[in-house]
Amino acid sequence: MDGGAAAIGLKGCRRVRGAQIRHLLDAKxxxxxxxDGVIWHGEQAVPGAPRVVHALLRRGKGVFFVTNNCTRPRETYVRKFRRLGFTGVRREHIxxxxxxAALxxxxxxxxxxxxxxxxxxxxxxEExxxxxxPYLQEEADVPGATIYDCALSAGVKAVLVGHDDQFxxxxxxxxSCYLRDPDCLFLATDSDPWHPLKDGRILPGSGCLTAALEVATGRKATVIGKPSRFMFECISSQFTGVDPAQCxxxxxxxxxxxxxxSNCGLDTMLTLTGVSQLEDAEEYSRSEQSTKQCFVPDYVVDTIADFLPAFEELD
Known part of the structure; x- marks a missing residue:
């Protein structure tokens, strides 16, 4: 085994580049x-990201986009991919x-x-x-309405919580009233606490609203998005031959x-163009708590554009 392949075999927060990335491309x-933070920032694609996605698709690789952002339907994502220069991305990839949650x-x-x-x-x-x-088509509440006198619907089967800027x-x-019924499901799209904005500002995430409802009801939500396994199960149920060992x-x-x-049995790679940085990963890797070891990536790159030289070597 050459040095690049040997490095690939050594797991745990390892920076990879060049030949090491080429071995990954062959193996996966x-x-x-x-x-967000990986292939784009807002309305700007991460430099090189469209070329990386196109190169993977051209080589017949399975490419999927897994996002906890619940604010857009998939068709809107397709239009954004096109707008930012990503070619070949179809709705079924998203x-x-x-x-x-709808599934x-x-x-x-x-x-x-x-x-x-x-x-x-x-x-x-929309999803x-x-x-x-079926979901409740609620009319606007009467001004000044409170929980003491507002209308409540009968037979609610589930409460679904996600990002809501009209909360x-x-x-x-x-x-909270609906969830007093133990047969009413309590679901959350994701548990993200916050999202970064410009100038050091943050946007509270869906997890904040879910936490408020968990405190109010004494119940725990079933989380659909990452880090739950269900998102990967959706992929593997729709695409045959998706082997975790090859993802x-x-x-x-x-x-x-x-x-x-980690929850899905996949190798993981951290790119340093978003929220977490190498120092964060190294701190988790030094922890003696086994739960925190699950946060440690197998591989680290500065940006997914680091894939590009490996593609050039393979051509």
Whole structure:
């Protein structure tokens, strides 16, 4: 075994480049990418990312995008990929937490009558509509309405929580009432605590709203998105031959993306263009707590553009 292959065999927060990445490209059949912080920042593609995705697809690799961003339906993602210069990305390649939540409600929970109370955005409702999952069509509350006098619907089968920039105390109170029924499912698109914005600002994530409802009800939500395994199960159920041993998960957040890969039996790669940095990964690697070892990536690159020289060598 040459030096590059030997380095690939040594796991645990290892920087890889050149020949080492080339061995990974040979060894892996499927590549799973987070979106924000990995292949784009807002409306700017990470330099080189469109070429990397195109090169993987041209070589017949399975390429999937796994995102906890529940605000957009998949069709909107397709348009964004095109707008940012990514070619060949189809809707079936995209697995968002809102899409997977709709699949869970339709295929696993098999919600039929009643409906789903949504604490979330229109993108979540659009995925539910497309999947044929009934949800409450709530009219605007009367000004000044409170939980003491507002209308509550009968037969609610599930409460689904995601990102909601129109979140109100009344929504929290209504969801809490529905979840007093032990047969009412409690689902969350994801548990992300926050997302980075410009100038050091942050946007509170879906996990904040879920935590509020967990405290109010004394119940724990079933999380659909990363780091739950369900998102990978959606991929493997729709695409035959997706072997965890031949998959690489590439992400920028240790507590979400790397843990997701670990939970699913995938090799993991941290790219340093997003939330987590090498120092964070090294700190986890030194921890004696076994749970924190699951946050440690197998490999580290500065950016997924580091793949490009390996493609040139293979051509």
């Amino acid at each position: 059949a499927c590549f799973l990418f987070d979106c 697995f968002s937490s809102s899409y997977c 869970y409600l339709r295929d696993v929970a098999q919600v039929r009558g009643g409906g789903v109370f949504v604490v979330g955005c229109e993108g979540m409702r 539910l509509r497309e999947a044929g999952v 109100t105390f009344l929504k929290l109170a209504k969801a 690489l998960m590439v992400g920028d957040r240790l507590e979400t993306d790397m843990l997701f890969g």
